[in-house]
Amino acid sequence: MRSIAPEVSVVVEAEGLVLREWRASDVPTMVELFDTEEMDRWTPLPSPFDKTVAGEYVDRAHAARCSGTLQLAITADGGEALGEVLLFSTEHDELCELAYAVGAAHRGRSLGARAVRAVLGLAARAGFGKARLRIAVDNAASRRVAEAAGFSLTPQPLIRRERKGYVLDMTTWERPLDGARDFSLP
Numbered sequence: 001m002r003s004i005a006p007e008v009s010v011v012v013e014a015e016g017l018v019l020r021e022w023r024a025s026d027v028p029t030m031v032e033l034f035d036t037e038e039m040d041r042w043t044p045l046p047s048p049f050d051k052t053v054a055g056e057y058v059d060r061a062h063a064a065r066c067s068g069t070l071q072l073a074i075t076a077d078g079g080e081a082l083g084e085v086l087l088f089s090t091e092h093d094e095l096c097e098l099a100y101a102v103g104a105a106h107r108g109r110s111l112g113a114r115a116v117r118a119v120l121g122l123a124a125r126a127g128f129g130k131a132r133l134r135i136a137v138d139n140a141a142s143r144r145v146a147e148a149a150g151f152s153l154t155p156q157p158l159i160r161r162e163r164k165g166y167v168l169d170m171t172t173w174e175r176p177l178d179g180a181r182d183f184s185l186p
């Protein structure tokens with residue numbers, strides 16, 4: 001598993017966004033973003049997502065960085081969190097996976113696609129050659145994000161995931177990282 005900059009704080013400025021690590025001060029905003037029925041259905045985030053869960057999530061996000069997982073708040077300017085983008089290693093050295101969630105009040109601004117495109121350069125710089133998304137068949141909004149970020153649906157078989165009382169059939173989307181925006185850490 002590749003490690004993605006565990007020794008430094010990560011800030012990505014691209015696509016008109018500032019992606020930054022979660023802070024303890026984000027906890028109230030995280031509750032607003034993630035404690036919804038829609039987030040419960042489409043994401044593995046705990047539900048209810050209260051202040052205690054949010055605080056633990058921030059702590060786990062910081063610890064996960066050391067094992068190669070980045071969980072970054074999507075912001076317009078480094079301030080208020082609007083959603084999250086994740087970048088993590090997979091079972092294949094050359095392949096990373098991304099995930100994203102945008103708060104309901106902030107949709108319609110292409111934040112998901114812009115955040116995904118913004119971290120692709122970081123993934124390429126970390127040595128990944130290809131990026132993957134796993135998207136539930138019924139999640140039309142997430143499919144639109146994938147397409148806008150340059151991903152293509154693969155012919156791979158559906159992956160069934162059962163969690164929190166939901167059964168989701170997941171499609172696999174991929175894109176090569178050659179030509180991804182160059183990125184350097186501060």
